[in-house]
Amino acid sequence: MNITHNDFMRRLLTNRLSGFGFVLLLAIILAVVIGPLIWTVDPAAQNLAERIAPPSAAHPLGTDSLGRDVLSRILYGGRTTLLITFTAVLLSGIIGAAIGLIAGYFGGVVDAVLMRINDVLLALPFLLLALMISVALGPGIVNTAIALTIPAIPRDARLVRAAVLSVKQGDYVFAARASGVRSRVIITRHVLRNISSGVLMVMSVGVAYSLLAVAGLGFLGLGVQPPAAEWGAMLTDGRMYIISNPVVVLVPGLAIMLTALAANLVGDAFRDAFDVSV
């Protein structure tokens, strides 16, 4: 039974929980994109006399260890964190898809070699591999994005390869060949159409995963360098004041958690909409 596009969209949008997920994710993205234009406090402006202050009118979320406005740093930090995350997910998606397509289409030795490399990367825990790459490359936004892209590639590659194989086995190729269409075109078109929701689901879950990894790296002192704001680094910054002023560590923690939550809900939404039996 084929799922029509309309079916899919309808199921996507009528699920209450996933609706909430979409809205939340959208809200977060809007906040970090537009927020800094509204709340124009400089995230790098230090005020050593007013460190680790509780929320006030001037600083609705208080100040951090250098007296900088937490709200502003959350907004700007969100840009950095989400930029890295989305870039990593997108890049790994594209590279992984390319690898999966090549492996699936050509089969044989090419497939075997690519999949074995894939297995190797998959065998290492995501964060551990990201950590090692980050230590090897050094800190910085670009390096962190790379460190998060590479461990995510094998997952996407596998998915796409499976899709390609399933299409290869299917009736499409046979029928299309019979009518004279080149198999490469067939596969690409049908594969892309069929894997879109699977990939979307994996990518949105990937967002949550990468987000927690960015936070983890920032937390361990790798990742983005000061004075750039970044949620993971803010978490590490604030963790020493967890008793004196828990807001400083609570806020970035919540930001990370809510965004990961939203991404996961969205991922669930795609999966549920796709899954006929729910």
Add this chain to the structure above:
Amino acid sequence: MTFAPPTVKRVRGGRTAFAPDSLARVILGRVAILPVVLLGIVAVVFLLNRAVPGDPAQVYAGGDRADPEVVAGLREQWGLDRPLIEQFFRYLGQLFQGDLGWSFSQHAPVVDVLAAKLPATVELTLAALLIGIPIGLALGISSARSPGSWVDHVCRVLAIGGISVPIFWLGLMLAYFFGVVLGWFPISGRMPAFTDFQPITGLLVVDSLLRLDVPMLGASLWHLFLPAVTLAVYPAAVVARFARSSYLDVLSENYIRTARAFGISPRVIVGVLATKNAVLPLINLLGLLIPSLIVGAVLVEIVFSWPGIGRFLLDALLARDYIVVQSVTLLVGVLYVLLNLTADILHAVLDPRTRKT
């Protein structure tokens, strides 16, 4: 024919359902590839470790006060001044002899350090799984039995919350609330101060059972509780989500509907049929979970000063104790690969459908 990505309905470690026909071929195929994959893991980790700046010899020798001759001597002793290839083969040679190397940060053979610290992490991880999996299953099943109800929504939010929360933050919050505010649990170490207890396996709970030492059993459980709960949140959440979708799938399968139509009690249906078919993919899930548990263990071990390999691995990584990182990562990789292999084999054995295309 509709494309049904395997990762949607049946999580099987991301592998495809397209195994060759016979069981023997499946097993043989996977096993034959094993050494190649393992070699690959070693090579990747080795290269990554060597690609970094930073001189462990100088740190070990005292940093500021390091005498350059001593530093040079140490580098020579640890083989750090040899060409990369030579170092790699030297390491491989050691591995084949069962020698996991010498950790300079711990001043002991890696094997000894692992033997000393691994049981702590194993105990923590096992406890986390023992707590997390049943809770996850309970949540997931409750969800699946009444999809769309408030129970379902609550369980789903809890589950998604569980996979979204930063572990360190959770650990510190739990430590603060239960350890300080309420004072119900200890927040550091595995056993109370000044306890004279000789471990046997290193798993304190097991050892105290073996020695029939009830106070010690209680004490070790008491110390284990908070860290294990912190670590259990993620697996519980993952299992809950997975169990929910898995049970939903199975409950709607044709043969279930047929059984219901025939009046077979839902108890039997859920209990036997559904479980058998839903649990199989769970084995795969476990294979996926365990490596990420190790990473989670690192953070939990930091918060609760738990003397396991997680924290040790992190310290070794930051101290450029290359050998340790290589060997431990290799072990993790081996574990992961073996687990997946076992899962695949079990799958192929228990479910003949997956052997065919």
Add this chain to the structure above:
Amino acid sequence: MHHQSHARGRFWKRTTTLLTTVAAAAALMLAGCTAAPPADSESTGGSLRIATPDGVPAAFNLGSAYPLSTLTFYEVAWPLFLPSQSDFDIENGLADSYERSDDGLVHTIGIREGMTFHDGSAIDAASVVEVLESYFFADSPLRDEGAYSIVSGAFGSPPTIASVEAVDDLTVAITLTEPRADIRDPLFQMPIMNPRVMAEEGWETDVELLGQAGSGPFRITNFSPGAFIEFERYEDFIEPVSLDRLRIEQIVDPAARALAVQSGNVDVALELTPEDHVRLAGTEGFQEHASQAGNNVFMRLLPPHLPELDDPRVREAISLAMNVEAYREAFLNPATAQASTQPVVVAGVAGHNPSIPAHEYDPEKARELLEEAGVTDLTLRTLTMETSGPLLELRAMHEAVAADLEAVGITVELDVVDEPTYFAERYNYDYEILWYGNGYNPDFIFRLFYLGYPNPWSEPYPLADPRVAQLVREATTSIDRDQQIANWQELQRLNHDELFVGVPIADVGSSAISTAQVHGFELGWSDRGKLAWLFQDTTVG
């Protein structure tokens, strides 16, 4: 309906099972927590549990990297000389006399009579010589792999030590090849362990053997590498010790450390963050401890790659741009941090120049100087670790410094790195913030800062000034204390008036928070952030 009641029945059954299991576990845990620390027997000293940021080694070999886990060694094994509790003087430890020949080459040490190692054997000249030789010379069988940086720092490499000999049963003579005024300072970083035990295989981690290896007031009874060490009082120790048992636990994370003392898991927590320290000091049931300042925190310019830094006006501008008082108040513990007038040494240590005025903070003047020097577009690169020793907020401090420099028009690029990268890469950067632990004899740190170690500074570094090298070398080999001090003070003046290489930030001591049950706990002055104290009068309960 039929299957609904079934479902309900199963629900209750499952719940009951669950509840029973939970109850059983809870009962066990209750049994466990009430059965916890075994009661102390006769004495009233009590048990002391300390949480430290570091100090629990992986193994007790002498060759461990500097800084040695000085804390734990001083509990197990005493050195010949001890840093004093309250000032920068030296007390006798295992030694009871110290003499130096007129030419500064032969240093004679008298060993206290009646002291024994923890296995009961006597601490005599022969054993001390054996241990000292293993510190000084490479081919002693007692020596481990590892670095003996204390030796090379104090005596050079190869060490300027000709011989170590037992003159009689209780007298040791160390003969040098180069004169020194006083070698007690490096010696007190060399604890005397039992050489018979050290000759055994695997003694460094074997609790049984370690229990016999010491020479100090406490014997090891339990040891978990990197986690904790437990001791009991060594009954035959030559001085009275009141504590019965001692436990040193390593809790690296400062928040977890604070939680540990707050929850009563430990009795004393060392080096909490300033916020936690202040908060707990003002809380009922806790008391604070602070030592006098023994660490000097300063910023220093590294050998320049940029031609702008050759101009002393630029260097002076950098100094004027830094609001060091604000850093001190923001990032350091007010209980132990004091204003500092000069880098390298703290007030009270030989070589400290009392005529140097307080640090000047004048960003206006800084901007003027930069303009005068024609510098408009200067970018400085610096690196830091997250924390270092007593500086728990080192990275934040760097960010504050960067902000101040930006305010006068200097751009700063900050890299946060880990320890090995730091030591490997530091000379590729322009400045750093660091701290020196001060001792009785600051010879080594003056050499480290002014002369360059291990290799002397070269042009164009301002410190490559020949006057500097001469002053340092003279002071090192001088046996005239006054001349030493005069030279060191002159160096400090040179830096302040002409060279502008080091900017003082603060003098810092050690801090601790203890519960109200702890009495007589004292912090000695600190060396490199590690504490050396004796617990002689400490009791708990």
